[in-house]
Amino acid sequence: MTTAKMHRERVFETIAPLTEPVELPLTSLLEAPRRLTADIESPIDVPGFDNSSMDGYALAAATVEELCGRPIPVRGRVAAGARGQQVQPGTAVEIMTGAPLPPGTDSVVKIEDTSPGRFGADTVTITAEVEPAPGTFVRRRGSDVRAGQTVLREGTMLTPAHLGVAAACGVNELPVLGLPRVLVVSTGDEIAAEAAAGINDANSVTLSAGLRRLGVEAEVAFVPDDPQQLLDRVRSSDAQLVISTGGISKGAHEVVRLAADLDGRSAMTFEPIAMQPGGPQGCGRLADHAWIALPGNPVSTLISFELFIRPALLGLAGHEAPREVAYHRLAHGFDEAPPAGKLQVRRAQLTDAGLAFVGDSRSHLLHSYAEATHLVFVSPEESGADDPYSAAGDRLMTWKIA
Incomplete structure (x- = not known):
């Protein structure tokens, strides 16, 4: 089987030319x-000029040294955005935070270190022990x-x-x-409005939300199990990338596979991926469009988007993660033995005791995904243990769900 890492590289190669x-x-x-x-x-x-980091008085350090504890004449005020006049030795000027130091000054005494401790007086007295050093409470240019x-x-x-x-x-x-324009296609007779046993479509909503939160312009189409109708709908779109859900497994009505057989110029690869959920995947070109084909179960769709499409749209090659990565301990052991040789992606809540799985590994349990705070990655090396309940306390890699 193809690994998730290998498939991520193929998806990246499909999407990368669209992100100029x-x-x-x-x-x-x-x-x-x-x-x-x-x-x-x-x-x-x-900053573009020396400016004050405090509300107070701008003056020369030599004035501080000479007149500390004695009244100093105050000659005007410099507010943020203003330019002050030359300040003479032995005098001070009121200055506000962010205002440029006027000529003749090189330091600031904050108002809390003065008497009367308010602006508007004719003189000011430095009452605190202040170091007479150039640059005091000054943000230097650059x-x-x-x-x-x-x-x-x-x-x-x-x-x-x-x-x-x-x-x-x-x-x-x-x-x-840049980001490509995307057409999201939900496939299958079961999502058609007239279907006798219709299914409410969640995939187009979750994918559109994920795409638009990345800034992607996305439109949505619903196509029944008619391969020619699928080809015609995609060819009429000005989208640069198609993301379809469903129609790529082993059934008799897998519309994306059938469309690829019908389109003589198709260059699609359909392959099982060594992961759970989200095993069936496809990517390549179909109907003259770059195409990523995802499985139809809603959790498989979302996890596939997170593992393959989101990183590619962000330009994340290799091992760069598209979500916040951490390692957390399991609050309890596995409720079922992870599949041997496959990457398993579980949903969990982070509790005081550690990671607690939400729901099980089945790919239709979207509600449990919505309740989860983290995706948990169980690598093939950790799967197939003799005692699947022995992993309490193990630390596993997680992505924070946002």
Whole structure:
């Protein structure tokens, strides 16, 4: 069988050509994670000038040394965003946090260390023991970032802090990995409105939610078990990538497989993956579109999206995880023996006692997935134990469900 790692690489190879670098304004990067495609240098110093880190009085350190404990004349005020006038030796100026130090000053005394301890007085007296040192309570120009400094590295998955750095440096657009337009196709007669034994479709909702939270533009289509109708619907779409659910297993009405047989230009690979749930998978090209074919059971669909599609859309090659990784102890042993030779992905809640499995390994139990806080990875090396209930206390790798 193909391993989950091997299949992830194939999905990456299918999706990667669709994710060309694009320049986007910061306002388009606020809601979804994106991967930076080039180093970013700051065009300016940050801060761009020496400024006060406190509300207080700006003056020369020599004035502090000479007149500490004695009244010092106050000559005006400098607010944030203003530019002060020259400050003469032996005098001070009121200054607010973030305001630029005016000429003739090199230090700040915070208002709490003065009398009368409020602004508006004609004189101020330094009442606390203050070190008369240049730079006291001063944020020096370029103390955060120097002009020409690389502030963001290629490959960075952008966080709010990264976007804030770009904004502070006056960089209003960033080169990031683009995202393809996606057509989500739910297949099967059972989801058609007129079906006698209809099934409410959850897959299109979960996939659309996952895609849109990545910033992907997605549309949804419902196609019965008619391979020609499936081909026609996809060919009419301007989407760059198709993600289908169902129709790839061993039944007599596997519509995606039948469509691949019908399409003479198909280049699809269908293969069993050594994992549970989510064994049947497919990827390649079909109906002139890049295509990822997922199994139809809702938990299999979601786990396949997390393991294969989400990393590829984020540009995560190799072993990079698309979710927060941790290792947690099991609160109890396995409730069933993990399958020998397969990666098993279980759902669990993290409790004070450790990981407690939610539901079992069956792929239709979507409610248990919704109640879980973590995906738990049971590797083939840990499966098939003589005593499947002996794993209480074992530490297993998890992804936090978000």
